[in-house]
Amino acid sequence: MLRKTEKMKIQLISLIMVFALHTMASQNLIETTCKSTPNYHLCATTLKASPGSSTADVADLGLIMVAAVKAKSREALSTIHKLRRRRQPKLSQALQWCAEVYKAVFEGDVAVAEQALRGNPKFAETAMAGVALEADTCEDAFEGVVVPPPALSGVNKVVHELALVARAIIRNLL
Amino acid sequence: MRLHVKFLYVFLSSIAVILFNNGAQASHEVHTELKSSTAVTVRRVHRTGYHFQPLKNWINDPNGPMYYNGYYHLFYQYNPKGAIWGNIVWAHSVSKDLIKWERLEHAIYPSKPFDKYGCWSGSATILPGNKPIILYTGIIDKKNTQVQNYAVPANLSDPYLRKWVKPDNNPLIVADISINKTAFRDPTTAWKGTDGNWRISIGGRRKNRGIAYLYRSKDFKHWVKAKHALHTKSGTGNWECPDFFPVSVSDNNGLDTSAKGSHVKHVLKVSLDVTRYEYYTLGTYSTEVDKYIPDKNMVDGWNGLRYDYGNFYASKSFFDPKTNRRILWGWANESDSTIDDIKKGWAGIQLIPRTIVLDPSGKQLLLWPVKEVETLRGKGVELRNKKLVKGQKIEIKGITVEQADVEVIFSFDSLDKAEPFDPKWDRYDAQKICSVKGSTVQGGLGPFGLLTLASKELEEYTPVFFRVFKHQNKHLVLLCSDASRSSLENATGTYRPSFAGFVDVDLTSKKLSLRSLIDHSVVESFGERGKTCITSRVYPSKAIYRNAHLYAFNNGSESIKIETLKAWSMRKPQQMNQ
Numbered sequence: 001m002l003r004k005t006e007k008m009k010i011q012l013i014s015l016i017m018v019f020a021l022h023t024m025a026s027q028n029l030i031e032t033t034c035k036s037t038p039n040y041h042l043c044a045t046t047l048k049a050s051p052g053s054s055t056a057d058v059a060d061l062g063l064i065m066v067a068a069v070k071a072k073s074r075e076a077l078s079t080i081h082k083l084r085r086r087r088q089p090k091l092s093q094a095l096q097w098c099a100e101v102y103k104a105v106f107e108g109d110v111a112v113a114e115q116a117l118r119g120n121p122k123f124a125e126t127a128m129a130g131v132a133l134e135a136d137t138c139e140d141a142f143e144g145v146v147v148p149p150p151a152l153s154g155v156n157k158v159v160h161e162l163a164l165v166a167r168a169i170i171r172n173l174l
Numbered sequence: 175m176r177l178h179v180k181f182l183y184v185f186l187s188s189i190a191v192i193l194f195n196n197g198a199q200a201s202h203e204v205h206t207e208l209k210s211s212t213a214v215t216v217r218r219v220h221r222t223g224y225h226f227q228p229l230k231n232w233i234n235d236p237n238g239p240m241y242y243n244g245y246y247h248l249f250y251q252y253n254p255k256g257a258i259w260g261n262i263v264w265a266h267s268v269s270k271d272l273i274k275w276e277r278l279e280h281a282i283y284p285s286k287p288f289d290k291y292g293c294w295s296g297s298a299t300i301l302p303g304n305k306p307i308i309l310y311t312g313i314i315d316k317k318n319t320q321v322q323n324y325a326v327p328a329n330l331s332d333p334y335l336r337k338w339v340k341p342d343n344n345p346l347i348v349a350d351i352s353i354n355k356t357a358f359r360d361p362t363t364a365w366k367g368t369d370g371n372w373r374i375s376i377g378g379r380r381k382n383r384g385i386a387y388l389y390r391s392k393d394f395k396h397w398v399k400a401k402h403a404l405h406t407k408s409g410t411g412n413w414e415c416p417d418f419f420p421v422s423v424s425d426n427n428g429l430d431t432s433a434k435g436s437h438v439k440h441v442l443k444v445s446l447d448v449t450r451y452e453y454y455t456l457g458t459y460s461t462e463v464d465k466y467i468p469d470k471n472m473v474d475g476w477n478g479l480r481y482d483y484g485n486f487y488a489s490k491s492f493f494d495p496k497t498n499r500r501i502l503w504g505w506a507n508e509s510d511s512t513i514d515d516i517k518k519g520w521a522g523i524q525l526i527p528r529t530i531v532l533d534p535s536g537k538q539l540l541l542w543p544v545k546e547v548e549t550l551r552g553k554g555v556e557l558r559n560k561k562l563v564k565g566q567k568i569e570i571k572g573i574t575v576e577q578a579d580v581e582v583i584f585s586f587d588s589l590d591k592a593e594p595f596d597p598k599w600d601r602y603d604a605q606k607i608c609s610v611k612g613s614t615v616q617g618g619l620g621p622f623g624l625l626t627l628a629s630k631e632l633e634e635y636t637p638v639f640f641r642v643f644k645h646q647n648k649h650l651v652l653l654c655s656d657a658s659r660s661s662l663e664n665a666t667g668t669y670r671p672s673f674a675g676f677v678d679v680d681l682t683s684k685k686l687s688l689r690s691l692i693d694h695s696v697v698e699s700f701g702e703r704g705k706t707c708i709t710s711r712v713y714p715s716k717a718i719y720r721n722a723h724l725y726a727f728n729n730g731s732e733s734i735k736i737e738t739l740k741a742w743s744m745r746k747p748q749q750m751n752q
Contacts, residue, residue, distance in 0.1 A: 059317075104513040108258045115260050119318020119356035120294075122447050123259045130512045137511075174411055174448045 022055070033061055037168035039161050046162070058172050059118045065166035066113045066124070069131060072162055073105045076138075076155045083149055091149070094141035098152065101138045105131050105159070113166070121173040128170060131163035217518035220695035220713050223577040223746045224550050226275060226524035228265060232257050232515075233522035235360075235415065235488035236503035237264055238298035238308050241496055243333055246272050248503065249281055249308075250524065251295060257515040262292050264310070267751055268334055272501070272527050272546045277751040281308075281325075281338045288312045288323050288344045295415060296322075297490060299364040299372075299394075299431075305330065307394065308338065309374065311359040312345060320358045321345035322376065324394075347376070347389060347397050354378060357447075358387075360415045363492065364394070366432040367461030375404045377413040377444065384413035384444060388464060404442070405466040407474055411448035415488045418442050418466065419500060421456075421532045421539070428500030428530070430493050434460070439532060441539065442466050443481065445488055452489060453478035454539065456532075471537065477602035479538055481528075483675030484655055484709040485509065491530060500530045501544060506696060509657070509669040509711040525698055525709055526691055533705065538678065542704040543691060551579055551742035560736040562622065562728035568736075573743040575724035576627060576717070578692045582726065582739040584622060584640070585685045591618035591732040595643035595650055608654035608674035613637035613729060620652075622728040624690055626697050627660065629716035630723060636660045636712045637727070638699045640677070640686050651677040651686065653701040653708060660712035668713065677706040685737065693744070694718070 030053060034043035043065070047053045050064045080098050083091060109127040116123035139156045142148040148156070216230045226248070227233065237249040245268045252265035264282035267275040282293045289312030296310025308325045323344040328337035349355035357378045364372045372394055376387045384407050388400035404418065420429045420438040429438065443454035455468035455478060468474045481489055482504060489504035508514070508521045515521040528541040555572045562568065570580070599607055613621050623639025625632070636657055643650040657670040679686070679702050691698040697710045717723065724741070728734045 100517075101513055104511075104516050107256075108512040108516050112259050116318075118316075119313070119320065122450065127512070134511060134513060137513075 027054070029056070029058070030061065033058055033169055033172065034165075036172060037165040039165050042161055043165045043169070046165070058169065059121075062117050062121075062124070062166060062169045062173065063114070065162065065169055066110060066117065066128070069113075069128070069159060069162045069166055070106070070110045072155060072159045073102050073110065073131075076102045076135075076152070076159060077106070079149075079151050079155055083152060090146045091142075094138075094145065094148075097141040098138040101134050105134055109134070113170075117170060117173070121170050125167055125170045125174065128163045128167035132160045132167070135159040135163065216520055219718060220518070221520065222523055222693040222696055224273070224547070224744050224750075225526060225693050225696060226267075226750070227520065227522070228252065228277065228751045230257070230520045231255070232259055232520075233265070233524070234259065234262075234505055234507065235295040236490050236505055236524055237295050237310070239490060239492040239501070239503050240298040240300060240306060241492070241494045242300065242304070242306050242335060245270060245333060245335075246494070247298070247335065248275070248524070250505075252280070254280070257519055257521045258512065262294060264293055266336075271549070272544050273549060274747040274749040275751050276749055278334055278336050281336075282310060282340070286312075286340055286342075286344065288314060288321055289340070291315060291318070294320070295360045295488065295490075297361060297363040297374075298492070301394065306335065309346070309361040309364070311361065314345075317356065319355045320349070322347035322359075322361050322397075343395065346395065347399075350399060352380075353387070354380060357412050362416055362418055363431050364391075365418075367464070368434070369461060371461075373461070373464070375416045375418050377416045379412040379447075382411055383408045384410035384446070386413055386416045386418070386442065386444065386466075390464075400464060402465060404464075405468075410444075410475055411446055413444040414447050415445040415452075415490060416442065417444075417454075417489065417491055418459075419491055419493075420459075421500065421530065423532060423536065426531045427498045428493050430495070439536075440466060441530075442468070443489065446476065449476060450487060451480060451483075452487060453480050455479070456536075456538070473602075480675065481539070481541055482525075482707045482709050483604065483653075484671075484673035484707075485711050486525060486707075486709050499544075502528045502530050502541065504528075504709075506709055506711055509671075510713050511668060514668075514713075523696060525696070528704070528707075535678075538705065540704040541707050542700060543689075543698070547691070548579070550744045550747065552745045554740060554742040556741075557726075557736050557739040560726075560739075561733055562726065562736065563733045564616065564728060564731050567625065567725040567727035570724045570726065570739065570741050573741055575741075576692065576694055576719060576722035577744045577746075578724065578741055579689070579744050580624060580692065580724070580739070580741040581687070581689045582624070583685055583687045583737040584734050585737045586619060586732055586734045587684065588732060589619060589642065589644075589649060589681060589684070591730070592620075592642040592644045592649055593618040595645035604652060604654075604674035604676055605672055607652060608656060609658070609672035611641060611652075612656055612658065612672065613639050613654070613727070615729070617641055617730045619732045620728075620730045621654070622730055622734045623654075623688060623726070625723075625725040625727055626690060626692050627694075627712060627714050627717045628723045628725060629662075629714065629721065633662050634660060634714045634717045636697055636710055636714075638688065638690055638697060638708070638710075639727075640688070640701070641730075642681070649681050651679055651681070651701075653677050653688075653699070653706050655697060655699050655708040655710040657710050657712050660710075661714050663713065663715045670712075671710075673708045673710055675701075675706040675708060677701045679705060691744075692724070
């Protein structure tokens with residue numbers, strides 16, 4: 001018969017092993033999932049940075065990525081807001097467009113993706129594909145008038161990339 | 175006092191709508207709901223004139239279509255809160271003629287634990303004793319876990335069947351351990367077997383294998399999963415909206431879903447979640463074996479036959495006992511961007527209902543717009559015996575070409591000039607061929623057809639056209655409906671595919687027929703009396719209202735002749751969900 005402390009040690013080691021194996025499995029899931037996306041590095045860093053990702057299934061990983069798109073879009077809106085306060089006439093029309101774009105991303109695409117991702121992923125996939133294109137329209141809105149403000153350009157690019165990664169993850173659910 | 179003002183406003187708006195009947199000029203309209211005091215600005219410019227759509231917001235799948243006591247019923251997935259998918263309920267409309275639609279209150283909406291998070295698609299069955307019953311997919315949690323519920327009319331003597339009750343002995347069917355419970359939805363209309371038991375099918379998947387599950391019941395309340403599925407196919411992905419029904423091999427009458435016998439073949443259609451199009455097969459089914467077996471010559475998979483080679487999804491058919499027809503509903507989503515949809519305040523339309531019959535060859539189905547749509551035909555024009563040499567086009571004038579019905583028969587003297595079919599091409603990727611061989615790419619026999627929703631200088635147009643190829647001692651006929659040049663607007667965010675399908679036709683008569691229903695932002699085309707159908711959604715910026723043009727054209731070295739072309743202005747139905 002094992003003494004109490006021996007039993008506890010075995011239980012603790014078993015627990016650690018199960019947790020380690022599970023985490024390894026999750027790490028593998030993150031790696032395999034990110035390999036199916038067009039930007040492995042962005043995918044992996046974004047997912048690993050999220051506290052829930054170690055125990056996530058593919059749908060959860062998709063939702064984490066959608067949340068990243070949401071956060072970046074919020075950042076875009078804040079950047080646009082700051083730029084508009086500068087009141088530069090050459091920028092105003094394009095910024096107006098960008099504000100509408102990101103409002104639609106927020107209220108439309110992200111909302112749909114959050115609702116539909118688990119259970120009806122096709123709508124979520126279309127929504128994320130839409131976000132990538134819509135971020136491009138913000139960038140394009142400045143064309144021929146002025147160079148897009150670097151701060152906004154940077155955010156547009158990241159939203160575009162995150163959306164394409166999210167879309168690729170969601171495709172695994174179809 | 176306030177109520178009088180509201181009624182006056184509605185009355186004046188109605189007068190305005192009647193006055194601007196054909197191709198309305200106003201591009202904005204404010205709809206004041208009588209139930210609430212919120213006004214939504216809906217952009218009218220791409221709204222259809224005679225297709226089924228509500229006044230505003232998002233719609234998707236047609237649900238539970240049926241005929242009951244003098245009325246056609248259509249329910250549909252609807253978002254009461256906006257122009258994007260979400261908060262889905264079963265909206266409800268009725269019609270006496272499939273053309274004029276009266277809006278009713280929502281029939282089914284989240285109200286119980288078994289549908290708290292959503293009331294998704296389903297079907298209606300008319301039980302013996304003329305008792306309608308709806309089976310639908312309920313969502314029970316935030317993870318979109320799917321169960322199957324039933325609802326029955328609260329009052330059978332209400333001809334409109336306005337109210338529906340969902341008894342507490344729901345859900346009727348939940349996923350067992352072998353079923354993926356987030357891919358378990360869209361119960362079909364039920365059919366009765368020779369043993370007197372009811373059967374339904376439910377769509378789903380296991381990994382990459384599409385599955386049409388089979389469930390049986392004696393009493394329509396207790397359902398038992400059959401050991402084997404109705405049908406499955408590996409590599410096709412999730413199956414949604416299965417539609418399973420018999421067609422007559424001996425005549426053009428539709429059949430009740432339970433029909434059986436030697437004069438009957440069966441059809442199984444599934445909507446493919448992965449590819450966003452549908453495919454069907456013809457086959458055999460008997461309730462003794464309870465399996466559906468596609469005929470040997472059928473392509474069972476992504477390369478299979480389609481009801482429609484364009485924007486046509488989540489379709490569902492029903493048997494109309496009044497006219498003995500099997501009628502098909504299909505949904506077309508928007509091809510513009512989310513921003514556009516939110517701005518314009520609406521998204522999604524239902525296509526004009528189509529009858530389904532078996533082609534005399536027995537190798538495919540024929541789909542054709544219901545005859546009732548022809549009651550909307552107004553002023554007509556006609557062309558006869560008009561020759562079109564290479565590069566020539568002729569304008570069809572005198573009607574509202576943005577809201578029209580066109581039927582044309584083309585003829586040609588010889589097949590000799592048909593260009594060779596490149597052996598490198600994928601015989602099953604018609605869309606790819608259409609995208610490289612567009613209407614401006616000259617050919618041998620073809621391209622010829624119509625230029626719809628065209629701007630005067632052809633900066634914008636949506637061509638619908640044939641191109642004939644020589645292939646292994648035979649000929650292949652390609653029908654294209656090409657949205658790639660449909661609009662000058664910034665292309666980012668808009669989907670402009672070159673939809674296409676092959677037309678299985680014997681060219682000995684040296685004729686090809688085409689019909690197109692044109693309606694502002696939708697073009698539904700039917701090649702060879704419904705052998706090949708293609709629906710396109712387009713958003714012209716110039717070719718709108720009176721600035722839209724319609725041409726017949728030929729860009730092939732073989733001259734073609736317009737034997738007859740008939741085109742009509744299409745009136746708006748007096749009522750469309752107002």
